[in-house]
Amino acid sequence: MSMHLHRxxxxxxxxxxxxRAALIPYVTAGFPFADITPExxxxxxxxxxxxxxxxxxxxxxxxxxxxxQKAGDKAxxxxxxxxxxxxxVRDFRQTNQSTPxxxxxxxxxxxxxxxxxxxxxxxxxxxxDAAEAGVDGMLVVDYPPEECESFAAELKAxxxxxxxxxxxxxxxxxxxxxxxxxxxxxYYVSLKGVTGAGTLDTDAVAAMLPKxxxxxxxxxxxxxxxxxxxxxxxxxxxxxDAVVIGSKIIQLIDNQPRDKVVGVASEFLSGIHAALxxx
Numbered sequence: 001m002s003m004h005l006h007r008x009x010x011x012x013x014x015x016x017x018x019x020r021a022a023l024i025p026y027v028t029a030g031f032p033f034a035d036i037t038p039e040x041x042x043x044x045x046x047x048x049x050x051x052x053x054x055x056x057x058x059x060x061x062x063x064x065x066x067x068x069q070k071a072g073d074k075a076x077x078x079x080x081x082x083x084x085x086x087x088x089v090r091d092f093r094q095t096n097q098s099t100p101x102x103x104x105x106x107x108x109x110x111x112x113x114x115x116x117x118x119x120x121x122x123x124x125x126x127x128x129d130a131a132e133a134g135v136d137g138m139l140v141v142d143y144p145p146e147e148c149e150s151f152a153a154e155l156k157a158x159x160x161x162x163x164x165x166x167x168x169x170x171x172x173x174x175x176x177x178x179x180x181x182x183x184x185x186x187y188y189v190s191l192k193g194v195t196g197a198g199t200l201d202t203d204a205v206a207a208m209l210p211k212x213x214x215x216x217x218x219x220x221x222x223x224x225x226x227x228x229x230x231x232x233x234x235x236x237x238x239x240x241d242a243v244v245i246g247s248k249i250i251q252l253i254d255n256q257p258r259d260k261v262v263g264v265a266s267e268f269l270s271g272i273h274a275a276l277x278x279x
Contacts (some may be wrong), residue, residue, distance in 0.1 A: 007100040008184040015255030021237035022050040026246030028071035034142035038091040043262035044256040048273025063141045067247045082109045086133040093134035136185045137161040145177040152181045175215035200226035203234045230275035237276045251253030
C-alpha cells in the first residue's frame with residue numbers, strides 16, 4: 001500500500017544529504033496527447049525529476065496563464081478528467097514506486113468526483129481513490145487554508161500531503177495559517193499574477209525565502225512561476241529547497257509530434273538537473 005511510504009518526505013530528506021534542490025516539473029495530464037502522460041512522467045524521472053506535479057484539467061483555471069489554460073483545454077477536449085488522471089498515476093506506479101506525484105488543480109473537479117463516486121460513509125471517495133492510485137500530495141489552488149483543515153487532516157490520515165501556494169503578497173498571518181496545516185512542501189509563487197507571466201527577480205525571491213521560513217519551519221519551500229532556463233533554476237536552487245517548472249515545459253512539448261514529446265521534455269529537464277547538481 002503506497003500510503004505509508006511518505007515519498008515526499010523521504011525524497012527531500014535524501015536531497016538534503018546531497019545539498020541539492022529538488023527538481024519538480026509540472027505537466028498538464030493528458031497534454032499534448034491523451035495517452036502520453038505516464039510515458040512522459042517516466043521520461044522526466046529519467047531526466048532527473050525528483051517530484052512530478054500533474055495538473056488536473058479544469059474549465060475555469062483562474063490561477064493559470066494562457067499556456068497552461070490552453071493545455072488544459074486541449075486535455076479536456078480529449079475527455080481527460082479526474083478519473084483519467086488517477087488512472088495515469090496508477091499506470092505510472094506499475095513501474096515507479098518511489099517518485100512522489102502531486103496533483104494540482106481546483107476544488108470543483110474534486111467535489112464533483114466525490115458526488116459521482118459514493119464511498120464509505122464520511123470518507124471522501126476522491127481521497128480514498130487518490131491514495132489507492134499512489135498520489136502523494138494535493139495542491140488545490142482555490143482552497144484557502146482556513147477552509148480546508150478537515151480536508152488536510154483526511155489527506156494526512158491517508159498518507160498524502162496538502163501543499164499550499166504562497167505569493168509575494170502573502171501576509172504574515174496567511175503564512176502562519178499555511179504553516180499550521182501544510183505538509184510535504186510549500187510552493188512559493190515568485191511572481192504576482194498567473195503562471196508563465198513576466199520575468200523572475202531572483203534577488204527578491206532570495207530575500208523572501210527567509211521570511212517564509214520564519215513561519216514554515218519544518219517543511220521544504222519550493223519556488224515556481226517564471227523559471228525558464230538552467231541559469232535561473234541554478235540561482236533559485238541555491239536558496240530554495242525545490243525548483244518548480246511548468247509553463248516552459250508545456251510550451252516546449254506543444255505542437256511536437258507524438259514521438260518527440262518525451263525526448264524534448266527530457267532534454268530540457270536534463271539541462272536543468274545538471275545545473276542544480278552543479279550549483
